[in-house]
Amino acid sequence: NAGVTQTPKFQVLKTGQSMTLQCAQDMNHEYMSWYRQDPGMGLRLIHYSVGAGITDQGEVPNGYNVSRSTTEDFPLRLLSAAPSQTSVYFCASSSGTGNTIYFGEGSWLTVV
Amino acid sequence: GEDVEQSLFLSVREGDSSVINCTYTDSSSTYLYWYKQEPGAGLQLLTYIFSNMDMKQDQRLTVLLNKKDKHLSLRIADTQTGDSAIYFCAENDTGFQKLVFGTGTRLLVSP
Numbered sequence: 188n189a190g191v192t193q194t195p196k197f198q199v200l201k202t203g204q205s206m207t208l209q210c211a212q213d214m215n216h217e218y219m220s221w222y223r224q225d226p227g228m229g230l231r232l233i234h235y236s237v238g239a240g241i242t243d244q245g246e247v248p249n250g251y252n253v254s255r256s257t258t259e260d261f262p263l264r265l266l267s268a269a270p271s272q273t274s275v276y277f278c279a280s281s282s283g284t285g286n287t288i289y290f291g292e293g294s295w296l297t298v299v
Numbered sequence: 300g301e302d303v304e305q306s307l308f309l310s311v312r313e314g315d316s317s318v319i320n321c322t323y324t325d326s327s328s329t330y331l332y333w334y335k336q337e338p339g340a341g342l343q344l345l346t347y348i349f350s351n352m353d354m355k356q357d358q359r360l361t362v363l364l365n366k367k368d369k370h371l372s373l374r375i376a377d378t379q380t381g382d383s384a385i386y387f388c389a390e391n392d393t394g395f396q397k398l399v400f401g402t403g404t405r406l407l408v409s410p
Contacts, residue, residue, distance in 0.1 A: 220397070220398075222398075222400075227307075227402055228402060229303070229387060229400035229401050229402045229403055230342075230387070230389075230398070230400040231400070232397055232398070232399075235397060245397065277341060277342065279398075287344055287347075288332075288344065288398065289344075290334075290341045290342040290343075290344075291341055292340065292341040293340070293341050
């Protein structure tokens with residue numbers, strides 16, 4: 188009963204380093220998305236995908252790349268980490284409009 | 300773009316009712332959601348309401364939607380200390396599950 192699994196849970200990066208946050212879901216959901224949560228700002232959409240091979244930008248896409256080669260996985264890549272990307276990142280999935288959106292437990296990223 | 304606003308903080312005593320308010324701007328929102336986040340944890344879906352409904356009740360939770368005023372509220376009856384958390388209101392951008400979140404309301408329940 189895994190649901191949405193994110194790894195790693197905690198990560199510290201140096202400015203300029205790259206890394207990938209992994210997200211996997213075992214519910215055969217078509218829709219997946221990445222959000223970042225910053226204090227006092229709620230969650231903001233970074234990128235989303237409506238199915239394998241299809242991705243699009245959300246509200247704050249700069250500095251991030253995504254791909255969706257399989258239905259299960261939706262990795263988020265930080266190309267060259269900046270302190271402004273220090274945040275908590277949440278992956279989410281759902282089976283369609285109006286259906287329950289499931290969130291992962293979050294990945295805490297600090298860029299120094 | 301869409302905007303969702305919430306008050307930042309609410310403090311109540313155990314046993315009282317809590318009412319968390321939210322306003323949104325996108326009149327085309329189809330679904331509106333309430334999520335709960337406990338410290339260091341992810342988001343837990345509490346309830347949601349379809350835009351053609353005025354009210355939805357689920358055990359201790361009552362959601363009221365005033366579509367004319369674009370106002371959503373979450374009432375928690377008999378609030379318990381375990382209800383202390385941040386509560387997020389969210390509305391969906393039609394079609395693709397693109398949620399727009401409010402800033403969250405921190406609920407503190409004192410004994």
